[in-house]
Amino acid sequence: MTGTEKKVCFITGGSGRLGSEVAVSLAKNGYTVFFTYNRSKEKSETILDAVRAFTPESAMIHCDVSKVNDIENAFRTFTGLFNRLDLLIPSASGFFSTSLPDVTEPEWESLVDTNLKGTFFTMQEGARIMQKQPFVSRIITMTDISANLVWKGFAPYTASKAAVQHLTKVFAKVFAPNILVNSIAPGTVTINPEWNDGPEDELSKNIPLQRTGQPADIIEAILFLVKSDYVTGQVINVEGGRLLN
Ligand SMILES: NC(=O)c1ccc[n+]([C@@H]2O[C@H](COP(=O)([O-])OP(=O)(O)OC[C@H]3O[C@@H](n4cnc5c(N)ncnc54)[C@H](OP(=O)(O)O)[C@@H]3O)[C@@H](O)[C@H]2O)c1
16 A cells, blocks of 8 residues: 555545535545445435546445444445545534523434534544554544534534534544644535525625635635645634634
8 A cells, every 4th residue: 555546535424515515526636435425325326426427436335423333334345445545524414403401312412423423433433544554644524613603502513513623633633643633614605494594695794705605615625634734633614704703
């Protein structure tokens, strides 16, 4: 195994609205992509076709990241197919509102097991492979600017994303210098009808750069991190200045 073969990326939540755009863009940039989906099998077949148009050896697998067995199984399949891991993007995530003081245990478990536990065990499995490789590899977690905001109706979600930002730093320190670990925290990119109570124009009023994000804005940040050799343990907020408010 050397650092000169075709690069391989493992992304969870490749069936997501943003996750799928990231998967296709990485393929366009030469990465062989192995991605996971949970419920969106049909949509994932279409995404796999789009990815394979650039890197035909790319593959996908079902994985419920809230179950450690599923994560281990996905990595077993991955190592059976590919002999290197250059980039891991744990992107799978749940998102729904939860009102205090009525958050239920199933709501908590759904959000925290997917977003925090799932991300942790995905990173751990990925790091086990990466730490043995004779070249620098990278992990990019997907968090959210809400880790730094106080959203009254989303406590389990925002707490899970804040915790992933913390894990990003711990992994960066433990696995330096051969694994660079950073996080991208998007502002609003895809408009979620449950979360956003107004049209895009309304949302843009709170954003100094006067627009919501595009998947391309996030992809640009990912492409920066995969090239950078001197950035680790950082959270890059890609949010048009929203946190300046
Ligand atoms: N899009 C935005 O505006 C935005 C803003 C801030 C942060 N982010 C973050 O950016 C990342 C990508 O966002 P996105 O737009 O792609 O999200 P999305 O459209 O909501 O998709 C969520 C993804 O996570 C997967 N998923 C959910 N629960 C899962 C579970 N238990 N096991 C495995 N996979 C599971 C879904 O798989 P299935 O569909 O196959 O079930 C889907 O691929 C996420 O981490 C998100 O929190 C996005």
